[in-house]
Amino acid sequence: MKFLRQLLDGISIPILAILLGLAVSSIFVVIAGASPIEAYQRLFCEGFGAQGCATFGDLLFTQIETETGAQTVFSPTYGAGGHSLALMLEQATPLILTALSAAVAFQAGMFSIGMDGQFVLGAITATFLGYALPDQVYALAGVVDYDSAPASLLTAMHLIIPTVCIGAAMLVGAIYSWIPGYLKVKLNVNELISTIIFNAIAIQIVGYLVNFPLRSDMNNIARTRRIDDSAWLIPFNRGIFQDIEWFSGARLGIGLILALIAAALVWFYLWRTTAGYEQRMTRGSGLFARFGGIPSGRAALRAMLISGALSGLAGAIAILGVERRVVDGFALSGTGFDGVLVAILAKESVVGILIIAPFFAGLNLGAINLQFGNLPRQLGGIIISFIILFRAMEDFLRLQFTNLWSKRRLILRARAEQDGAAT
Amino acid sequence: MIALLNRYQGALRVVALVVGVALIIGVLSLPMNLLQSSIRLATPYVLGAMAALVASRAGVLNLAIEGKMLLGAFIAVAMLYKTGLDPLIGVLAASIAGGALGVVFALLYLRIRINLVILALAVNLFIANATVFFLRASFGAFGTLADPSIRGLPQIDIPILRDIPYLGALLNGYNAVVYISWIMVVIVWVVLFRTQFGRHLRAVGENRDAAESVGINVTRVQVVALTFSGMLAGLAGAFLSLGVLSQFVENMTDGRGWIAITVSLFAFEAPIPAFFTALFFGLSEAMSFYLQSRPELNLPPDLLLAFPQIATIIALVFVALRIRAGELLRRQTFAIRFTQEMQKLTRGQIAGD
Numbered sequence: 181m182k183f184l185r186q187l188l189d190g191i192s193i194p195i196l197a198i199l200l201g202l203a204v205s206s207i208f209v210v211i212a213g214a215s216p217i218e219a220y221q222r223l224f225c226e227g228f229g230a231q232g233c234a235t236f237g238d239l240l241f242t243q244i245e246t247e248t249g250a251q252t253v254f255s256p257t258y259g260a261g262g263h264s265l266a267l268m269l270e271q272a273t274p275l276i277l278t279a280l281s282a283a284v285a286f287q288a289g290m291f292s293i294g295m296d297g298q299f300v301l302g303a304i305t306a307t308f309l310g311y312a313l314p315d316q317v318y319a320l321a322g323v324v325d326y327d328s329a330p331a332s333l334l335t336a337m338h339l340i341i342p343t344v345c346i347g348a349a350m351l352v353g354a355i356y357s358w359i360p361g362y363l364k365v366k367l368n369v370n371e372l373i374s375t376i377i378f379n380a381i382a383i384q385i386v387g388y389l390v391n392f393p394l395r396s397d398m399n400n401i402a403r404t405r406r407i408d409d410s411a412w413l414i415p416f417n418r419g420i421f422q423d424i425e426w427f428s429g430a431r432l433g434i435g436l437i438l439a440l441i442a443a444a445l446v447w448f449y450l451w452r453t454t455a456g457y458e459q460r461m462t463r464g465s466g467l468f469a470r471f472g473g474i475p476s477g478r479a480a481l482r483a484m485l486i487s488g489a490l491s492g493l494a495g496a497i498a499i500l501g502v503e504r505r506v507v508d509g510f511a512l513s514g515t516g517f518d519g520v521l522v523a524i525l526a527k528e529s530v531v532g533i534l535i536i537a538p539f540f541a542g543l544n545l546g547a548i549n550l551q552f553g554n555l556p557r558q559l560g561g562i563i564i565s566f567i568i569l570f571r572a573m574e575d576f577l578r579l580q581f582t583n584l585w586s587k588r589r590l591i592l593r594a595r596a597e598q599d600g601a602a603t
Numbered sequence: 604m605i606a607l608l609n610r611y612q613g614a615l616r617v618v619a620l621v622v623g624v625a626l627i628i629g630v631l632s633l634p635m636n637l638l639q640s641s642i643r644l645a646t647p648y649v650l651g652a653m654a655a656l657v658a659s660r661a662g663v664l665n666l667a668i669e670g671k672m673l674l675g676a677f678i679a680v681a682m683l684y685k686t687g688l689d690p691l692i693g694v695l696a697a698s699i700a701g702g703a704l705g706v707v708f709a710l711l712y713l714r715i716r717i718n719l720v721i722l723a724l725a726v727n728l729f730i731a732n733a734t735v736f737f738l739r740a741s742f743g744a745f746g747t748l749a750d751p752s753i754r755g756l757p758q759i760d761i762p763i764l765r766d767i768p769y770l771g772a773l774l775n776g777y778n779a780v781v782y783i784s785w786i787m788v789v790i791v792w793v794v795l796f797r798t799q800f801g802r803h804l805r806a807v808g809e810n811r812d813a814a815e816s817v818g819i820n821v822t823r824v825q826v827v828a829l830t831f832s833g834m835l836a837g838l839a840g841a842f843l844s845l846g847v848l849s850q851f852v853e854n855m856t857d858g859r860g861w862i863a864i865t866v867s868l869f870a871f872e873a874p875i876p877a878f879f880t881a882l883f884f885g886l887s888e889a890m891s892f893y894l895q896s897r898p899e900l901n902l903p904p905d906l907l908l909a910f911p912q913i914a915t916i917i918a919l920v921f922v923a924l925r926i927r928a929g930e931l932l933r934r935q936t937f938a939i940r941f942t943q944e945m946q947k948l949t950r951g952q953i954a955g956d
Contacts, residue, residue: 212736367920381909381913388905559732559736565726569722
């Protein structure tokens with residue numbers, strides 16, 4: 181019972197925030213001249229529904245025509261023609277990792293939002309190694325390319341190359357996040373401002389790399405070479421779940437499993453290790469932690485390193501599992517910043533991130549596909565900003581509710597007394 | 604280190620002066636069109652830095668300048684689109700819109716007590732999305748709003764200034780917002796340091812509780828400061844959209860709001876130094892455009908665009924070093940005086956015995 185009440189307490193405000201955010205954003209839908217209910221149906225169906233979803237009810241149960249007649253099926257498992265949920269999970273994978281990255285940094289009192297920069301640098305590192313390393317291996321083994329390599333070599337490469345790519349991307353991300361961390365700890369440079377500027381620098385660097393040294397062909401939009409097949413984290417729809425139609429439309433793959441493992445490790449690190457305790461103490465009060473014998477600077481720097489590594493991992497997975505090459509403009513995708521928003525919405529809790537990140541990804545996905553009347557996809561961003569605002573109003577909302585509740589109780593009591601006096 | 608700096612203070616001052624003069628001569632010997640474009644490009648930084656320092660002098664770190672600038676840029680263009688109004692009306696509307704957003708920001712922060720950083724992130728996100736949303740919903744434009752009916756700000760020709768040989772070319776012929784930004788620097792300085800309201804504002808920023816205890820209405824001061832700050836940021840946005848290309852482009856502020864905050868930090872939140880710092884940032888931006896326009900140098904454009912950002916990081920580090928040095932100096936002075944006092948005390952005790 182106590183657990184239930186806690187759970188209710190924990191999720192009531194986020195759900196209220198989401199509902200209020202949707203309600204306020206509907207004003208914008210009306211201004212744009214569309215019906216909010218239809219727009220939201222479209223939004224949620226594109227983000228979370230099965231093929232052919234048209235109303236809110238279809239999100240749960242859907243009518244399908246079979247040879248034996250109409251039949252009602254449970255939508256989330258009905259995957260004919262690919263399911264939006266698979267696509268949503270594909271988009272949520274890097275988001276979970278960048279949100280974890282933000283949460284680790286926030287939990288050390290570092291308001292770093294440098295996830296974007298670390299993400300794109302990790303991605304470009306993974307891309308470069310993803311085609312350059314196999315080339316070297318093939319040259320050493322004396323074969324031309326993937327198809328002519330012996331099977332034993334390929335097995336080894338399929339294991340080693342992605343690991344090396346991911347490791348290098350994590351290293352690059354960690355280094356790039358260490359710089360603002362060091363500036364904050366040693367010189368007290370505001371980390372919010374410095375990470376924003378570091379993001380801009382990283383985006384320019386990646387833009388330069390894609391346009392000049394790593395550009396592969398004279399394609400209209402500059403792009404790098406595609407990573408070798410041996411570096412590719414083969415998605416489920418090409419690999420083990422080839423026959424399940426649910427996965428067919430999405431490049432969802434091992435990345436999601438890695439993200440879940442990372443989430444478990446982050447939870448363990450934050451709540452079950454000394455280092456995690458140290459960084460949480462540092463966040464609470466740096467001075468108090470120092471007097472308690474905790475090297476607060478080192479704890480904060482460690483958090484920044486872990487945060488950067490997680491963002492780099494997100495970038496590596498986005499490349500090795502999904503994109504397979506960096507195209508000019510990839511750097512502007514904003515996955516890192518979305519991760520920050522997810523972490524804020526989830527109040528830096530790991531479980532919360534695992535719930536909010538898919539929701540967020542579905543909302544973005546639905547908004548992109550929102551070709552409804554005159555509605556631009558920026559509606560998604562508007563909804564999210566309002567949800568964040570209402571989420572941040574938590575204390576205010578709670579106070580209002582308590583006031584309402586006590587007022588109601590007072591009125592009831594007064595009425596009861598009146599009734600008592602009358603009889 | 605500090606002791607060394609102290610000992611050679613005179614020599615250091617001379618060196619700093621020589622370097623400064625050399626820098627100024629070097630800058631002034633740059634091509635005239637480069638200098639003019641850097642003064643022009645410095646305008647959003649000047650106004651943004653004023654916005655940032657007014658707010659932070661009142662004790663509120665205004666991180667939503669980026670959003671307020673973008674709103675100003677959008678409103679300015681939206682006012683003029685297909686109405687053919689005078690561009691100055693667009694500038695005025697942008698400034699009012701920025702001020703209105705400042706009021707909303709202040710109320711959300713002061714009344715409902717939303718975390719300042721989260722509030723700023725949400726406001727920036729909202730403006731970035733809402734401008735593009737309305738671009739499409741109200742004007743049917745995708746990402747860019749340009750139309751012949753949107754007239755840019757005209758250049759102003761000042762009669763006497765025009766005839767002065769070097770300064771005339773350097774200071775004459777910009778549009779109205781550039782001159783307004785210079786006037787604003789003076790106004791901000793006068794308001795902050797020469798009026799009662801400015802004293803109250805600085806007191807609130809220094810120590811909120813103390814200010815409250817002597818009867819200053821802290822909330823009112825902060826609301827007014829944030830409104831003023833929003834108006835300045837809106838002006839900066841109007842310059843971006845009407846002063847350069849007379850069109851609105853999706854996310855056209857492009858991080859300038861954040862750089863403006865750095866400018867104000869670098870200048871230790873003082874208006875006049877902030878003005879010159881902003882000029883330096885304008886120069887570095889103009890430099891990156893200038894070098895881009897010369898293909899014979901064969902420099903990669905993306906790395907040149909990172910020029911102002913790298914300058915910003917270096918500026919941040921310098922600010923931090925300066926603060927740290929000041930702290931060390933104070934600590935050292937305190938330690939010396941403390942030992943002296945202690946010695947006096949012990950001597951007195953011995954004499955007393």
